[in-house]
Amino acid sequence: xxxxxxxxxxxxxxxxxxxxxxxxxxxxxxxxxxxxxxxxxxxxxxxxxxxxxxxxxxxxxxxxxxxx
Amino acid sequence: xxxxxxxxxxxxxxxxxxxxxxxxxxxxxxxxxxxxxxxxxxxxxxxxxxxxxxxxxxxxxxxxxxxxxxxxxxxxxxxxxxxxxxxxxxxxxxxxxxxxxxxxxxxxxxxxxxxxxxxxxxxxxxxxxxxxxxxxxxxxxxxxxxxxxxxxxxxxxxxxxxxxxxxxxxxxxxxxxxxxxxxxxxxxxxxxxxxxxxxxxxxxxxxxxxxxxxxxxxxxxxxxxxxxxxxxxxxxxxxxxxxxxxxxxxxxxxxxxxxxxxxxxxxxxxxxxxxxxxxxxxxxxxxxxxxxxxxxxxxxxxxxxxxxxxxxxxxxxxxxxxxxxxxxxxxxxxxxxxxxxxxxxxxxxxxxxxxxxxxxxxxxxxxxxxxxxxxxxxxxxxxxxxxxxxxxxxxxxxxxxxxxxxxxxxxxxxxxxxxxxxxxxxxxxxxxxxxxxxxxxxxxxxxxxxxx
Numbered sequence: 001x002x003x004x005x006x007x008x009x010x011x012x013x014x015x016x017x018x019x020x021x022x023x024x025x026x027x028x029x030x031x032x033x034x035x036x037x038x039x040x041x042x043x044x045x046x047x048x049x050x051x052x053x054x055x056x057x058x059x060x061x062x063x064x065x066x067x068x
Numbered sequence: 069x070x071x072x073x074x075x076x077x078x079x080x081x082x083x084x085x086x087x088x089x090x091x092x093x094x095x096x097x098x099x100x101x102x103x104x105x106x107x108x109x110x111x112x113x114x115x116x117x118x119x120x121x122x123x124x125x126x127x128x129x130x131x132x133x134x135x136x137x138x139x140x141x142x143x144x145x146x147x148x149x150x151x152x153x154x155x156x157x158x159x160x161x162x163x164x165x166x167x168x169x170x171x172x173x174x175x176x177x178x179x180x181x182x183x184x185x186x187x188x189x190x191x192x193x194x195x196x197x198x199x200x201x202x203x204x205x206x207x208x209x210x211x212x213x214x215x216x217x218x219x220x221x222x223x224x225x226x227x228x229x230x231x232x233x234x235x236x237x238x239x240x241x242x243x244x245x246x247x248x249x250x251x252x253x254x255x256x257x258x259x260x261x262x263x264x265x266x267x268x269x270x271x272x273x274x275x276x277x278x279x280x281x282x283x284x285x286x287x288x289x290x291x292x293x294x295x296x297x298x299x300x301x302x303x304x305x306x307x308x309x310x311x312x313x314x315x316x317x318x319x320x321x322x323x324x325x326x327x328x329x330x331x332x333x334x335x336x337x338x339x340x341x342x343x344x345x346x347x348x349x350x351x352x353x354x355x356x357x358x359x360x361x362x363x364x365x366x367x368x369x370x371x372x373x374x375x376x377x378x379x380x381x382x383x384x385x386x387x388x389x390x391x392x393x394x395x396x397x398x399x400x401x402x403x404x405x406x407x408x409x410x411x412x413x414x415x416x417x418x419x420x421x422x423x424x425x426x427x428x429x430x431x432x433x434x435x436x437x438x439x440x441x442x443x444x445x446x447x448x449x450x451x452x453x454x455x456x457x458x459x460x461x462x463x464x465x466x467x468x469x470x471x472x473x474x475x476x477x478x479x480x481x482x483x484x485x486x487x488x489x490x491x492x493x494x495x496x497x498x499x500x501x502x503x504x505x506x507x508x509x510x511x512x513x514x515x516x517x518x519x520x
Binding site for chain 1: 334335338429432433436437440493496497500501504
């Protein structure tokens with residue numbers, strides 16, 4: 001099979017982002033369980049943080065494209 | 069780069085399927101010649117049943133004539149799911165709905181030739197060959213829906229009949245970089261084609277070319293449609309609010325008003341605060357434009373305009389957001405970038421470059437996030453649909469195609485449902501991040517002022 005080592009980098013970036021977003025989601029649900037009345041604030045901040053983590057993974061994937 | 073994307077995405081999602089396909093590669097090769105032969109007479113029977121299956125299934129993005137192409141394979145005998153997927157998410161100069169190819173205006177400019185304006189129907193779009201034109205006009209040809217230009221300056225610059233298109237991977241420079249090069253047949257000779265011009269600098273094929281394509285492409289046509297739809301929707305709603313203020317919302321207002329209130333109360337006020345009124349038009353425009361384009365791109369059998377999955381479009385949105393953020397940045401915002409308060413001097417040498425970089429990283433991630441999410445979703449659906457043709461072995465095995473179609477249509481339906489959620493979430497995240505960037509740039513830092 002042909003390919004590039006950059007593909008492994010993309011996979012690692014996906015793993016990293018997966019762990020990060022998983023942690024964010026898990027902790028957010030814990031927080032909601034503790035304090036259900038704050039669900040609105042927690043959800044907004046959860047999505048914001050998840051988006052930022054995802055941004056790091058996207059930069060890594062872009063770099064994987066560029067270095068080939 | 070294109071190759072890496074192709075390979076890694078594909079391997080990650082479908083390594084098992086690929087292995088299966090490779091196992092049977094030998095048999096495929098044996099069938100290949102026969103298929104090509106069959107196609108020149110009529111469509112193989114297996115292809116027909118598979119095509120109808122796709123047509124009858126809800127979420128499938130391919131249509132019948134695409135399926136014919138995929139199964140019949142007029143140039144390449146083996147069906148390549150990755151190529152089919154990339155073809156279907158790319159921007160084209162023809163709008164294909166089912167078996168109909170709606171022509172779009174072509175506006176092409178070549179430095180040594182000037183402007184060429186004509187409708188893409190002049191190419192003589194051939195249904196069986198899937199959006200390929202059998203005529204060349206001013207040296208331009210339509211190759212699988214994309215306008216390309218013949219490189220050879222001696223090629224006749226008038227309207228002439230051309231033959232088949234072929235695409236081969238070739239080494240294009242001394243570094244050994246490989247790239248797909250397309251050829252067109254004319255008078256028994258092959259002429260190399262210049263790639264479709266793209267603004268992404270060749271990141272996903274194409275690149276800077278000897279001609280410029282300003283055409284109303286499929287994506288632009290989709291954007292015009294959405295522009296008209298949203299304008300009509302919001303102007304008629306605004307009229308209602310003016311003519312009958314204070315009354316309960318009726319009709320489409322019931323759908324749109326909660327969304328507007330959601331953006332105002334959950335996004336604008338928490339992140340921007342008192343000054344949110346000024347930025348509401350921007351936030352609402354971004355939210356509804358992205359949401360409408362995301363949803364429009366998911367309508368099956370409707371051409372599949374992939375506007376928000378186009379890097380050019382998302383980059384322009386991100387540039388608009390960056391300009392708004394930086395022109396509205398107050399002195400605290402700039403102070404935090406160039407002279408962060410409350411930290412020792414030597415740390416500033418580390419922090420300032422990072423903060424300056426972040427001005428550019430913010431729009432980069434903003435545009436890439438939307439692009440990558442939408443593109444990945446579309447590719448996954450297309451590859452699921454492609455399973456039908458991979459199992460059907462290019463029309464040689466209709467039984468397997470029928471079997472695989474049940475599974476792949478169910479999987480594609482499932483992914484489509486997730487994509488509906490993603491369409492909303494990505495519109496929301498884009499708006500939320502815009503609001504948070506604007507909020508960070510316009511915030512008054514009373515706490516810091518008290519410290520100093």
